[in-house]
Structures are given as structure tokens and as C-alpha cells.
Amino acid sequence: MKVKGRITEVKGTVVKASNVSGVQMNEMVKVGETGLIGEVVRVEGDSAYVQVYEFTTGLKPGEPVEGLGSPLSVTLAPGIVGNIYDGLQRPLSTIEGYTISRGYTAEAIDVNKSWHFVPVVKPGIKVQGGEKIGYVEETELIRHYIMIPPNVIGNLTYVAPEGDYKVTDQIAEVQGSEKQSISMLQRWSVRVPRPIKRRLVASEPLITGQRVIDAFFPLAKGGSAAVPGGFGTGKTVLLHQMASWANSRIVVYVGCGERGNEMVELLKTFPKLNDPISGKPIMQKSIMIANTSNMPVAAREASVYVGLTLAEYYRDMGYDSLMLADSTSRWAEALREISGRLEEIPAEEGYPSYLASRIASFYERAGYVETLSGDFGSVSIIGAVSPPGGDFTEPVTTHTLRYVKAFWLLDPNLAYSRHYPAVNWISSYSSYVESLSDWWSLNISDEFETLRRRALDILFKEESLRNIVRLLGPEVLPEDEKLLLEAANMLREGFLKQSAYHEVDRYTPPLVQYYLLKLIISFYEKAKEKLTGGATVEEIKASPLYLEVIRARFNVKSKENFEAIMKKVMEF
Template sequence: MRELSNTGTIYGINGPVIYLKGKTDFKMSEMVHVGDQKLVGEVIALDKDVTTIQVYEETSGLKPGECVEATGSAVSVTLAPGILDNIFDGIERPLERIADTGGAFVTRGVSVNALDTDKLWDTHITVAEGDIVQGGTVIAEVPETRAIKHKCMVPPDVSGKVISVVPDGSYTISDTLLTLELPDGTQKDLSMTQYWPIRVPRPVHHRYPASVPLITGQRILDTMFPIAKGGTAAIPGGFGTGKTMTQHQIAKWSDADIIIYIGCGERGNEMTQVLEEFGELVDPKSGNPLMDRTTLIANTSNMPVAAREASIYTGLTLAEYYRDMGYDVAIMADSTSRWAEALRELSGRLEEMPAEEGFPAYLASRLSAFYERAGMMQTLNGSVGSVSIIGAVSPQGGDFSEPVTQNTKRFVRCFWGLDKSLAYSRHFPAIHWLTSYSEYLNDLSGWYSDHVSPKFVDYRNRMMALLNQESSLMEIVKLIGGDVLPDDQKLILEIAKVIRLGFLQQNAFHKDDTCVSMEKQFKMMDVILYLYKTCRKLVAMGMPMSVLKAENIFEKVIAIKYDVPNNNLQLLDMYKVDIDNFYNRVLEKNA
């Protein structure tokens, strides 16, 4: 006879939500096993005589009367070597291991270890007998992949004195590495493995303000709308505008140490493409496969909605774990709209009062709690690590006024608005310079001044001013045509075109243009603004724009991005000489 305290009986089933009637000893957010197939579930509401559980797997065939067992712990992830170069579902079950046991489809109730418990890891112990350790102290180092050294740490809530320790050697993630004597006199064995509840942020010592940019190699991001390490950004855009491609470029080229890619509710074929592409990509920094520093969480649109809701937190907890080792981690969440739709569906099943467009009233607080876990932190062991969150938003019909986009804007400091018309005209990245913004620019200006040039932010602001002027002038051009504009305004339109095509547009498939260093970005701005200054002098002397355009200097400057190799930036200095020669030629011809 099972004890009533940690079991219950199913009374009602409503999609992924099930109800238990009668008193149980379940706890809020506790993980449970549901029915004969032991489906994974989580307690989400406790009433006097009704317990509500959301099930992370398909509930077809489940019937009233089946037993639900408590596990005694919250929904948690396993943290140990083996996370990188792996593909998990929304609740950290390894898809490759599931495929080995159950075939191409995820079978219900499948139970596999999150990480390989048999694999031996080459372990270097970093503490000695008699050491006093506390939460976050590194006790062992393991070369997890060719790119990343895994630092096994004391769990955040544990401290004590080391009374025995194993020598360096090969161990599994569950082998005891050392034994601690806790402050109360009891002993505790520590292995490489930790468990942490996905909905609880991992503790840190303190948070740093934004001061260092996440360099992506994409000009419109690094120069115009930068994101800080530990920052938050949203990429909203309709279907086909390039959200996933932008995230791929950031994942491949950014200077983050580790990438966590969360495919949340995306189409199966798109997720397959991501898995295949990431498997083939080579890390430009090390020459090793990019998967050596990447973890993929695949939760496709046909998987249960409750697991989709959990996948965001699973990825976030894995990111915080690597942050605690002192790494810079970037999370790509694609897409938070599908996550919000999962919230909406679950909220509907629970018969909660809907808010705008049927989303639950707590949508804003859930989004804020998610983005709030980003940041550059001093960890418990004194190292500095960061978690940067870049969330794609898929507003229906590309309407940025819908609730998910609007609420996301409240909690992120970087907004990269994708534009349908730019995408359809093959201008990529299709991030529109007039709808996008970054609040990190002032925070990062000191870094740009120290590491690139004191003129960097000024040049960026001057280019943005020209683009804004172009937008105003285009209203006049649409009404009465461009011929009536004076030459100084025609020049603004021409220079803005050089900025758009030569600087903001970037070719992901060109070897020199796919990723551009900060030095090259600055020198390109320098050349473009020097061209504007020179042409303005000529226009002030009365030279018509038709004469200036006949020299093809504008086309030559646009082609800088292809013509100057990344390993030979001295060539950029020659462009100023070309512009001076152009100036002299125009004066001679029209003397």
C-alpha cells in the first residue's frame, strides 16, 4: 500500500494539465511522475483539496485513477561535464540517447540520464586535505571539450573542511572526489555533479554595471546598436526577415565563450537545419567544431507545450552554471513568442482570467524574470562571468504593437527591429536603423574610447544623424521628386546610400564581410565621413552633384567591405588618398 503523503490519484485531465483530488503532501514546483508510464510533471497549484500538475509529455491515454508519485525535489537540471556538444529537449533529456533507445521519435515516459554516467573524465583536483571550501570553490578541472575547461565547483549552499580527497586521475561524473566535514560536524561526499532547480537563479556575489560590449563582428550591431556582455536584446521580426540567421551569425562570430541555443517552439525542419548547420560550423577562433562550445536545446512546435515553457529556464540554468566558472555565455532564445504562446495555452487550460490577446496577466512578470537573470556578475568564487540573453520575437504579421513585443521592450535595453521591406529587398541584416535602439551606447563609450578610438561614438552619432536626415528628405522626394532638392541635400541622400549599402548591409557568405573587426568598422566610418566632408567642400564651391557622381567615388567606397581583406587594413588608408585625388580632379576639370 503506497503512503498517501507522497502519492495522489488522477481525478481530471485537461490536455497537459491534470488534477488530483484530496489532500496530498506535494510541494509547490515539485517534480512528479504521472501515471503508469511515469510521465514527468510539475506541481503548479495547491488548493485545500485539489492539486494541479502540468505534464511535460503528451497525456494521450492517461486516465483518471492512475497514480501520481512525488519525487521530493523541484524540476532540476543535472550540472556536470558533458553538457557541451550535446542536444537536449526542454527538460534536459539528451535527444541522441533517446534516439538510441526509442528511435526517431521521443517516446513517452522515456527515462535516460541527462548526462553520460559511464564516461571517464581526465580530472585534475585543485583542493587539498585540510582546505576550507565554500559555495563556488573550484574543486576539480576537467577538459570537457577541446575549447572549454570545465570547472567542477562546490554547490552554492555547501561549505566545510576537506577531510579526504582523491588523487588526479580518470573519474565518472558520479564518483566521489572529496569528502567535506560540514559546520554541524556531519560529512558530505562531493562528486562532479550538481543539481539545480531551473526556476531559481543561481546565487552570485554581486552584479557589475554594463561596461564591455559583446563583439559580434556585425557592423550594424557593434557600431550602431551594441549589446553589452551581460546585456539583453530582442530581435523582433515577421516571418522571413532573418531572426534565426542573425542569431546564427552572433553565435558563430561573437566573442562569447559559450553559446546556449534554445529552439523554443520552432518548426521541426528549421530546428533540424540549426542542428545540421551547427554540427558543420567551424569555430573561427580555434579551428575546432563550433559545437565544442555550444549546447542546443531543441523543443519543436509539435512537442508538449509545458516542456516548451520549461525549456527557456533549462537553458538559462545551464548558462548560469558556466557563468559561475567565469565564462561569458550568450543565450539565443528562438523564439520567446512561442514560449509566451505556451504560457497562454496553459493559462487557458487553468481557466485563468486572460489579459490582452488572451495572454495571461502575468506575461510581463514572467518576461522580466527571464531577462533579469542576464548580467555580468562576480561569482561566489571571485571570478567574473556573464550571461547575455538575445531573444527572438515573432509577432504575428510583423505587428510590433502586440503584447509580447511591447512587454519585451520594457525589459530589454537593446532592440534590433527587423524590417520586412529591407528583407524583401535583400538588405541583410534587415535591422532597421530608425526603429532599433540600444541603451548601452553611453555605458560602453568608455570602452570604445580606450580600445578602438576616442572618436568612435562621435562618428557613429554623425552617421546616425545622416540616416535620420535621409529619412526626412525621402518624404519630400516621394511627394515632389528628388530633382528639386538643392545639391547639399542631394549629397546627404548619396552619402546615406553609401552608409546603407557599404556599411549597414553585410554579406554573411563573403569571407571578408561575414565578420568585421572593430578596427575595420571604425576605419570604414572614417573613410565614409571623410568622403562626406570632401564632397561638402566641393558642393559649397558650387560643384553640382551630377559632376561628383560621374567620378564613381561613391561606388568605390561602397565596395570597401569586399575589396579590403580583414588581414590588410592598411589598404583603407589609401582610400583617403583616392578621395583627395578625386577632389583635385573635380577642381581641375571644372576650373
């Protein structure tokens, strides 16, 4: 039954309604004459507080409030991929011309479009939630499996023959305790994680093509990571890089409270980029959600859950999904604003006391899982964090760092000196290193882990020598330590730095990452021998090979390229 009441108070994005007994927590409601979309966030007797997802200007007490009887949900059906949505999954044709009229409820997908459905099961079997009954080719990259919705169980009494169907047409029927008609369209509440069979230990890397990440601080498929960084340190560029090159099957990019022109930038560059593995346009595996700074604040809070639910839906088909959120700090600010309007008792820096648990449950939706249909799929989550003043001790950053399993700290000093990505290699961290090392030794080289350790060891030693150098200058160091500083410099210039704009450098496949480390470490070993043989560090640096090894990141694309330089190193 739909509940109808009246607005009694408007407090910015939050509205109080009376006479609404029977509305549920998290129920969707229509607010005011124009039917703005909102969600019940607190129920008090026969009154309720509603978080309104649109601009509330002009809304007045006395206007109607109507419960819609269902929680805030997303539409799940073929036709999602390649779209750009607002924070409530309403399609945006362009963001520049963002003109959704208030109260507008468009279908998330084109319900008039026909899809060629191919059944993969025959009637007469028992089915339950998650089971794949057929598929459509959603894009060239995504075979979209049509699954029995979670919570449905029974005998499959009908499956449509191969043919063209609209998403709302019946394509199957299940006889359980009652008869249920199944179409290609399901709905799912965004605040409830989609069910899975079980969680598994993640043991495959999410390859991002970003060397400092893949080689030193890797993320597993199904892992969670954060990118904390002060103003202008390169968070957005790094997330765009991940969205462009990561080897996930699906990318969900949530632009949350950031500048609209950055989303426009993404939309302009994406159609020109091809997936490094399939060679197909990456738009064919991407879903964008834009809730930029000029859009209503409360929808920002919802947008990350909309994104997560879409990522989970494709995971359920047995795919690896990657969800990127820029920036989770703006999301937390939306939480703070709504909490303030609800007059909740504030905790640290005005954030609600449930900030930590919200952050935790957000990242907990990442995981490598066995799906209900017995496939393996994953949701990986990467969130940018933008602490005010670059202060990593503020609440959103500290709580995030507690819950993610990898973090790449962006360092303003590196960014100022144009060392990009400005990931600090001393203080960044990944708990996935160990579980992924087998993958590297089996697929790339059993020498990889040793090279990685050698490289990090050189960088850590450089760090400890820095103070001496700062105080007394490099001249006081013995030659072998001077050489170590050079090796560290080669690692910084030839490996850690990576331009997002150079055609070769912007994406480095894992094998090439190994080649580059091998070249640098081998050169260092050779140089040490030369040093013992009487050469000076100055002489070694003056060799053209020194520069060639550093510049290999722009040139090495194949085994042949690598072997040619390696030969010179061995003869050095």
C-alpha cells in the same frame, strides 16, 4: 517522502490529481502508467494541477501520479557542451529522427565517461559554494571548473588526486554541519536563479560581428536584448549569426516552438563553422535546446529555464555565456495555453495576468556579475519576438520592450527590399551605448564615437528629407542635401546591409567596422569639398571610388586593405 495519488481529470497538457497532499509547488511528478514527466503548477488542498511535459494522449483518470520530491532540475557536469537536448535536458541524437519515447528519462550526460580531473586546491581549507576545486578539459574551448555546489560550506577534508573519474565518483568531501560527498555532478532547480556575489555594471561589448548591432545598437556582455520582427523578417537568421560569431565563451541556443528544420539547419552548419577568435569548431562551445513546434507545448515553457540555468552554470565558472531564444512568443503562447487549462482569469489577449512579470524575471537573469568564487562572468540574453501580423503593440512585444535594455526592430519594408539584417536604424535602441563607448575608444579608435554619431546623424537627416523626396522628387533638393542622401545610401549599402551568407561580409570584427565607417565618412567629407569646388553629385557618384567604398565590406580584411582604399579617398 514520495507522494502517490490518482489522476482525476485530464485537460490537454494539464492534469488534475487527487490525494497528493504533501506535494510541493514546482515539484516534479511522474504521471500515468507510462510515467510521463510533469511539474506541479498549483496546489489546492489535497489536489494538485500538474503541467505535463509530454503528449498526454491516452492518459486517463484513475492512473497514478507520483511526486518525485524535488523540483524540475538540470544536471550540471562535464559533458554538457556540444549536446543537443530537448526542453527537459534529455539528449536528442538527431532532431529529424525525434523519437524520444514518452516517459523516457535519460541522463543528460554520459555517466560512464571518464574525465581527467586536475585538483586546484588541497584539503584543509575552508570552502563554500562556488569555490573551484579543480577542473577537467570539457572541450578544446572549455575548461570546465568543478565547483563546490551553492549552499555547501565547511572544511575541505578530501580532494581526489589528479586522475580519471566518472562524473558521479567522489572527488571531494566537505565537513560542515554534516559530511558531504562532492562529485563532478550537481543538480539545480531551473526556476531558481543560481546565486552570485553581486551584480556589476556591464562595460564590455558582446561583439557579434554584425555591424548594425555592434556599432549602432550594441549589446553589453551580461545585457538583455530582443529582436521583434513579423513573419519572415529575418529573426532566425540574425540569431543564428549571433550564435555563430558572438565572442561569448558559451552559447546556449533554445529553439522554442519554431520549425524543426531550422534546428536541423543549425546543426548542419555549426560543425562547419569555426569560432572567429580561437579558430576552433563552435560546436565546442555550444549547447542546443530544441523544443520545436512538433514537440509537446508545456516543455516549451520549461525549455527557456533549462537553457538559462545551463548558461548561469558556465557563468559561475567565470565565463561569458550567451543565451538565445527563438522565439519567446511561442514560449508565451505555451504560458497562455497552460493558464487556459488551469482556468485562470485571462488578461490581455488571453495571456495570463502574470505574463509581464514572467517576461521581466526571464530577462532579469541576464547580468554581468561577480561570481561566488570571485570571478567575473556574464549571462547575456537575446530573445526573438514574433508578434502575430507583425503588430508591435501586442502584449508579448510591448512587455518585452519594457524590460530589455536593447532591441533591434526588424522592419518588413527593409526585408521586402532585401535589406538584411532588416534592423530599423531609426527605431531600434540600445541603452549600452554610453557604457561601452570607452571600450571602443580604448580598443579600437578614439575617433569611433564621433564616426558613429556622424553616421547616425546622416541617417536621421535622410529620414527627415524622405518626405520631401517622396512628394517632390530628389531634383528639388539643393546639391549638399542630394550629397547627404548619397552618403546615407553609402551607409545603407556599405555598412548596414550585411549578408549572412558571404564569407567575408557575414562577420566583421570591430576594427573593420571602424575602417568601414571611416571610409564612408571620409569619402563624404571629401565629396563635400569637391562640391564646394564646383563638382556635381552626379560626377561624384560616377567616380569608381564611390563604388569601391561601398563594396569595401566584401574586401576589407586587414589594415593594408583599408589603407589602400583610404589613400585613394584622401587623394579624391
